[in-house]
Amino acid sequence: MVTKAKSQADETRQALLTAFCDLYRENPLEKITVQSVTRKAGYNRTTFYQYFLDIEDLLRQVEESLLAYISQKRNSLSVDERPHDLIEDLVAIYEERAIEVNALLGPYGRVHFTEKLKKSLDLSAFHLDSMQDNKYQPYLLEFRLTSALNLFSLWLSRGQDLSVEELIGLVTKLYHYNPGFQELAETKPSDK
Known part of the structure; x- marks a missing residue:
């Protein structure tokens, strides 16, 4: 009962x-x-x-639930099993929690959810924290994380007009084959 x-x-x-x-x-x-x-x-x-308690409490619970789900899902994988790109993770999470993702990353989603999400991510899993002595590190991290989240939100708002493979390919090309990004990422401490 x-x-x-x-x-x-x-x-x-x-x-x-x-x-x-x-x-x-x-x-x-x-x-x-x-x-x-x-x-x-x-x-x-x-x-x-x-x-x-109220609408704010409901929003807080939705945000916390999704962040806990993301953290639990990522922690359940070994480092070798974790996808390398944030966009792949977002697509996988979207497939399982579309209702919350659409709301929190949609046109009226709050900016602070994006900030909470960025703060909750284990950057080592995305190979974004390996530039410890690089003066551009905070900027490069912000660029990669924010652009991935914004591209994902745009993809949602456009009705997923690209296939998942096309979206991942686009982001991969923008990140990994961008000579300016690579140049800045490879800046040595002595280049400061």
């Missing part, structure tokens, strides 16, 4: 999360109300407050 009640509670909570993400994908946060979420999910306001 307890399992059935927990399952029903999980379904109710997920329905509210999904309704919020659907709304957030199409509306700025300030336009989303408890009433709009509960109406879309098919529940009442009292039910909403059993799970969340």
